Amino acid sequence: MPGKMLDFYIDFTSPFTYLCNLKLPDLVAKYGCRLNYHPIDIPTAKLAAGNYGPSNRQVPAKIRALMQDLNRWADHYGVPFKFPKGLNAWRMNIGTFYAIEKDKARQYVDEAYRLVWAEGVDPDDEGVLRGLAKTAGLDSDEFMAFVSSRAGEKAYEASRVAAHARGVYGVPIMMLDDQIWWGNDRLMFVEEYLKAHAA
Template sequence: MSKTVEFYFDLGSPATYLAYTQLPKICERTGSQLTYIPILLGGVFKATGNASPATVPAKGRYMFQDLDRYARRYGVPLKFNPHFPINTLMLMRAVTGIQLRHPERFAAFIDCLFKALWVDGRSLDEPATVAAVLTENGFDPNEVLALTTDEQVKAALKDNTEKAVQRGVFGAPSMFIDNQLFFGQDRLDFVLEALS
């Protein structure tokens, strides 16, 4: 019986970006399913009293050096976003909305946003930049914006975030296999082990 990885993610986390580049390969290799669950990392931090490692200057400097090491190991591009940290509320509502209303476009949607943030270093805090990125990738910015104000979409993101905290999530990326939590892109070897 194939296992499932429940991947709790927020676009604003560079560690989550790295996990996102590796999890599909891991799941393909092990014949496992990958389920994407968008959450609001700011909401998780608020509920758990956690904070970004970047709020501690020495830890933040180390974190980005370490993430760069992992990007080289994985053979994927990673650029420190000069606009970090990014307020992802609207982005994660958009992600949730696309997942709910246009699941066939979900992969392409998160691909273009992860790339804009962690490869191209674009400022997705700015509505004009978000609109440009969406247009460049074949999405209608007005349609996506409408999703971010949809009450069902807003409630779904809030619900995902609350349920994540109830399950023990305190940051991103967080992955569950059979109700066992694995936190951080540097724990993917344990994810692979649990799936094998």
């Protein structure tokens, strides 16, 4: 299986993808796989899949349980967890394509999730975005131009449309061969599959 790509659907507004990303990159590398990052937008993915229900934040009973669950997972992984100051990650998501082009995807995604869900920053803050680019080893000025460009928007739109066509309805979703896994709590099943299908 060396060289195989596992498709990883992400949105920096997702705390469960933050948790998933803490383990997944090293897990797939262990079995000779690489990650293919696909940024999407959760609300539009839900609508495209026919899910017209309210967001989790609009259901008090659900958000209460989810917050407890998120804190349990963070404690379990021994990592910080802090709800961010904002949830507009449009430009941060677009920035992933620039990082992929510059072969800095892992550094970028790891740092973006750390900033948003460990430090609780606003993902749309200009200073945050510039600092993220610098930490990931990217040119900050070029990066900022890209995340507000038509080329960046088109890359993001193409990624969302392709995800919808594959039936992606949320994140974190992982796909390899004909297999689909959803959620950071499915990583043991990802590993079982990789182990069984390793070269």
